[in-house]
Amino acid sequence: MSTEQTSATSGPTPVEAFKQNILAKLKYAVGKDPRNAYSHDWFEAVALAARDHLVDNWEETEAQVDRKQHKRVYYLSLEFLIGRLLVDCLSNLGLLETARAALAELDVDLETIRQVEPDAALGNGGLGRLAACFMESMATLGLAAHGYGIRYEHGLFKQVVSDGWQQEHTETWLDFGNPWEFERPEVSYNIGFGGSVRTEDDGGEMPRLTWEPNETLRAIAYDTPVVGWRGSSVNTLRLWRARAMEDLQLERFNAGDHFGAVADVVRAESISRVLYPADSTEAGQELRLRQEYFFVSASLQDLLHRHMAAHGDIRSLPDKAAIQLNDTHPAIAVAELMRQLVDVYRIDWNEAWGMTVATLSYTNHTLLPEALESWPVSLMERLLPRHMQIIYLINAYHIDSLRAQDIHDFDLLRSVSLIEEDHGRRVRMGNLAFLGSHSINGVSALHTDLMRETVFRDLHRLYPQRISNKTNGVTFRRWLYQVNPLLTGSLVDALGENLLDAPEERLRDLEPHADKAGFRKQFAAHRQHSKRALASLVQERLGIHLDTEAIFDVQVKRIHEYKRQLLNLLHTVALYQAIRNEPTTDWVPRVKIFAGKAAASYHQAKLIIKLANDIARTINADPTVRGLLKVVFIPNYNVSLAEVIIPAADLSEQISTAGLEASGTSNMKFALNGALTIGTLDGANVEMSQLIGAEHMFIFGMTAAQVEQRKRAGELDMSAVVAGSERLAGALEAVRRGVFSPDDPQRYEALVEQLVRDDRFMVCADFDAYWHAQRRVDAAWQKPAQWWKSAVLNTARAGWFSSDRTIGEYAVDIWKVPTNRD
Numbered sequence: 001m002s003t004e005q006t007s008a009t010s011g012p013t014p015v016e017a018f019k020q021n022i023l024a025k026l027k028y029a030v031g032k033d034p035r036n037a038y039s040h041d042w043f044e045a046v047a048l049a050a051r052d053h054l055v056d057n058w059e060e061t062e063a064q065v066d067r068k069q070h071k072r073v074y075y076l077s078l079e080f081l082i083g084r085l086l087v088d089c090l091s092n093l094g095l096l097e098t099a100r101a102a103l104a105e106l107d108v109d110l111e112t113i114r115q116v117e118p119d120a121a122l123g124n125g126g127l128g129r130l131a132a133c134f135m136e137s138m139a140t141l142g143l144a145a146h147g148y149g150i151r152y153e154h155g156l157f158k159q160v161v162s163d164g165w166q167q168e169h170t171e172t173w174l175d176f177g178n179p180w181e182f183e184r185p186e187v188s189y190n191i192g193f194g195g196s197v198r199t200e201d202d203g204g205e206m207p208r209l210t211w212e213p214n215e216t217l218r219a220i221a222y223d224t225p226v227v228g229w230r231g232s233s234v235n236t237l238r239l240w241r242a243r244a245m246e247d248l249q250l251e252r253f254n255a256g257d258h259f260g261a262v263a264d265v266v267r268a269e270s271i272s273r274v275l276y277p278a279d280s281t282e283a284g285q286e287l288r289l290r291q292e293y294f295f296v297s298a299s300l301q302d303l304l305h306r307h308m309a310a311h312g313d314i315r316s317l318p319d320k321a322a323i324q325l326n327d328t329h330p331a332i333a334v335a336e337l338m339r340q341l342v343d344v345y346r347i348d349w350n351e352a353w354g355m356t357v358a359t360l361s362y363t364n365h366t367l368l369p370e371a372l373e374s375w376p377v378s379l380m381e382r383l384l385p386r387h388m389q390i391i392y393l394i395n396a397y398h399i400d401s402l403r404a405q406d407i408h409d410f411d412l413l414r415s416v417s418l419i420e421e422d423h424g425r426r427v428r429m430g431n432l433a434f435l436g437s438h439s440i441n442g443v444s445a446l447h448t449d450l451m452r453e454t455v456f457r458d459l460h461r462l463y464p465q466r467i468s469n470k471t472n473g474v475t476f477r478r479w480l481y482q483v484n485p486l487l488t489g490s491l492v493d494a495l496g497e498n499l500l501d502a503p504e505e506r507l508r509d510l511e512p513h514a515d516k517a518g519f520r521k522q523f524a525a526h527r528q529h530s531k532r533a534l535a536s537l538v539q540e541r542l543g544i545h546l547d548t549e550a551i552f553d554v555q556v557k558r559i560h561e562y563k564r565q566l567l568n569l570l571h572t573v574a575l576y577q578a579i580r581n582e583p584t585t586d587w588v589p590r591v592k593i594f595a596g597k598a599a600a601s602y603h604q605a606k607l608i609i610k611l612a613n614d615i616a617r618t619i620n621a622d623p624t625v626r627g628l629l630k631v632v633f634i635p636n637y638n639v640s641l642a643e644v645i646i647p648a649a650d651l652s653e654q655i656s657t658a659g660l661e662a663s664g665t666s667n668m669k670f671a672l673n674g675a676l677t678i679g680t681l682d683g684a685n686v687e688m689s690q691l692i693g694a695e696h697m698f699i700f701g702m703t704a705a706q707v708e709q710r711k712r713a714g715e716l717d718m719s720a721v722v723a724g725s726e727r728l729a730g731a732l733e734a735v736r737r738g739v740f741s742p743d744d745p746q747r748y749e750a751l752v753e754q755l756v757r758d759d760r761f762m763v764c765a766d767f768d769a770y771w772h773a774q775r776r777v778d779a780a781w782q783k784p785a786q787w788w789k790s791a792v793l794n795t796a797r798a799g800w801f802s803s804d805r806t807i808g809e810y811a812v813d814i815w816k817v818p819t820n821r822d
């Protein structure tokens, strides 16, 4: 890539200047001499040097937005799965080669120091990574956008695999400090909990209600600059840290109660201590609700403060601010914004409600019933008494308005209510987010359709204009340019440098190259390079040798029953048995690669990890397999590991039970890098099959409608299916008998029993279709010209899956803000 800044006519060259800046940072900010600097010291010095460049553009961006009085976008998310920032920042600033050369002159290797940066893992998986991709795209498109979240001291746990079992260890990304963030102790807001509501008749039309919390703590801002492509604009990710009002109760301390003196501190600060370690299952914990309210309240106070400073009139809020709720985690914003407008700014209820709905919008990420957030009314009353009143009032006005429209259907009124009455009284956060938003979106075409038919069926009937689709995307800067510089180089050679500025449009021009043998050869050579890099990582971490000529068949994502790692594992076992039984068949060598974390409390998912490791150990040690099949489970899946694995994949496994994956985003990352997808018609795989062409993928299995029909008919007992498939029966039997767990032969009995008797995720039901799709993969691999043509076409046609395209749609349809592409 030749995106480097060119040198000025006089003065030091950019490389020399950057080198001097690194040395100055090392000496004055890190306090080290080049002779005794560790890798981490160098990392910090380079990060600080790069940060200087950011700050100039950052101030300029802010000044421009202020001057032009632009509408601002606020993205509220409990998760930001950021990963490392050094290369991201250097690359977007056009300083990557400058920094590499400057470091080389100092005898330091950029590749080494980029590895010492810890992953900022402030998220569980796809939802958090989406927020990070969106931040980068919003900066690239020049939107005046702010991200708001929590500065967790400990991000997602570190996964250690011990004897095949997952163990969770505390993650400590802040141990060596964080050179990217700016602490803003002066930006601090009070956050209340508990207490009561005081009514006061001040002679106005309505009595004045004031919440008097009995517990107050502070939210302190930490800002991280987010730079767009070519440094165009720099936005802010503002993360909140919880602090007690006072660090120490001196009186108690002096009285000898040393622990009691800091009890409040511990209680307050626990709010930003740790990321909730659950993924798409309801947390159901008070601390979680406290986290949600804490960051929502701080963010709303902050943005209202900014709005008043810039515009002086609260009533222009909907014209000057768009607030996006990433899933229901920030849904309490509906009640908090109402409280601010009505109680603090003294706006009349109806007008405040109109302003709230016009300002907020909400993205739904899951239809899984167990993942739909709801909070016990009793907990809400205790923790947020004023908000509970407001929620009751919103509900009452809403039901009244429906009755006024002559809607009296009891079931309908019950289903659109904010209060769930059936299983103890609970507040439905999804309904609250829906009612309080002018726009609700799903994250792929299929998911949005299902949303209209299931969770929000009745609300959709009442408000047919509100739901729209915004299919997810990924940022190509990270998921193509940074992870695959060789492929990016070839693309630039083929299509020109300006491909990098609009890949979502320009990548299509690559299509004719799919028919050029020379280009396909280059493409395959880059894959080999990435596969060798992954193989050496596996060798280093697991001591397992991988044959890079084999198909790298990859499934990396959170471990969840609906994502069906079990289907892949059963295929692995069936393939193993086939190789043993038919040694003379011309088997295509495969490497099965798994990675992913299980929620700490999700026992079945943890058992699946153990099974993957048991199967891997058995197969890898069996000489009769002759290296035709290898299985690896790479521990501690995170963004940095994804960056190594994705460009090395030949085959991308996207095999969720149809109807259950909202979108998926790793499917897009793999396709962009030219892996072929084996997948179900689920989530964004549907759009992929339309845009890339089903003939360049391996689509199999039941459709969402078929799954639904089968569930409705109660056909979940698969005994007959198993009896009818020798291969499936053989694989299940081996797992059940303990072939892979001789130390504990009963370990998987219950698991297999459930697959056969109560196959909710359609693993058995889809097995044969999956097996045959895998044989189509083998056949395609044996025709390299065809395989690599498909691979090139996957890259060429993946442009639409850029998060720039997604953000462009949010900007036009939901936020009503211009982008720099307009």
Ligand SMILES: *Cc1c(COP(=O)(O)O)cnc(C)c1O
Binding pocket: 124, 125, 126, 127, 129, 556, 557, 558, 637, 638, 639, 642, 663, 664, 665, 666, 667, 669
């Ligand atoms: C992209 C990404 C995800 C999302 O993966 P899916 O397969 O879409 O669920 C999760 N974790 C990390 C680290 C990612 O980079």
